[in-house]
Amino acid sequence: MKSNNAEKRHNLIIEMLSPGKTISVDNFCQAFQCSPSTIRNDLNYLAEQKKIIRTFGGAKGIPSSVSVIYTDTLSPVEMLHNSQEIAVYTVEHLIMPHSTIILDSSDTTLEIARLLAKKEIPVSVLTFSLSIINTLANIPSVNLYSFGGFYNMNRGAFFDDNIAEHTRYLHADTYFMQASSVSPEAGFTISCQDVPVTETALMKAATKTIALCDSSNLCKSACRIIANLSLINTMVTDSNANAEHVEKLENAGLNVLISEKL
Secondary structure (H helix, E strand, C coil): CCCHHHHHHHHHHHHHCCCCCEEEHHHHHHHHCCCHHHHHHHHHHHHHCCCEEEECCEEEECCHHHHCCCCCCCCHHHHHHHHHHHHHHHHHHCCCCCCEEEECCCHHHHHHHHHHHHHCCCEEEEECEHHHHHHHCCCCCEEEEECCCEEECCCCEEECCCHHHHCCCCCEEEEEEECCEEECCCEEEECCCCCCHHHHHHHHHEEEEEEECCHHHECCCCCEEEECCCCCCEEEECCCCCHHHHHHHHHCCCEEEECCCC
16 A cells, blocks of 8 residues: 555656656656656556656656546557557558648657657648657758647647637648547547637638547547538648548448557
């Protein structure tokens, strides 16, 4: 049974590890005045509970995109692997040199940004993700535009209630939207606490929208609709996709593109 001190320390560790942030064991030791062995035990326990991601020499906060996914199905490591698969497929097959794209704020789109930087693909990128901005800020081949707005620490992105007005005079060839869930009946959906103002505005700013969805969230739905399958008719998912789920979505009119195993 955990002591009260250990429980308080665990709660503080989770608070300190905002989405995607990495902190070393040494820094935790300084913050809590504890031995390295105590902190390692804390981090191992929290990682087993899937509340943080254990890294070499420390720990990392669960990325924002993971928090909206059904974490009882996949571990954070498995989700990250799926994101990398989808990102590789997207960069190799769906992003044309010299095009203009919008990247949502998620693990998958961050992996896309890293590949664009690594491959030095000439492209214009519009985004509100701080991680993507930091990744592409000094890449000469990329023209970078930030939407700006209020910084949401939990999501690692900037949001603005006036985004519809801001995007009125912007245009992109493709908006790569992270989908929390998709089903033939409801289309693309998100949880109740989210309002799809940003997604709706960015869809209008782009010629087409391509959804990016982890295979664990196919044929699932939440209670707030982003768009039906007639508005977003193409989606990329990973190689672990259930064949029956894919068939149901394709029969409903969705063009499902499946990435290859890495």
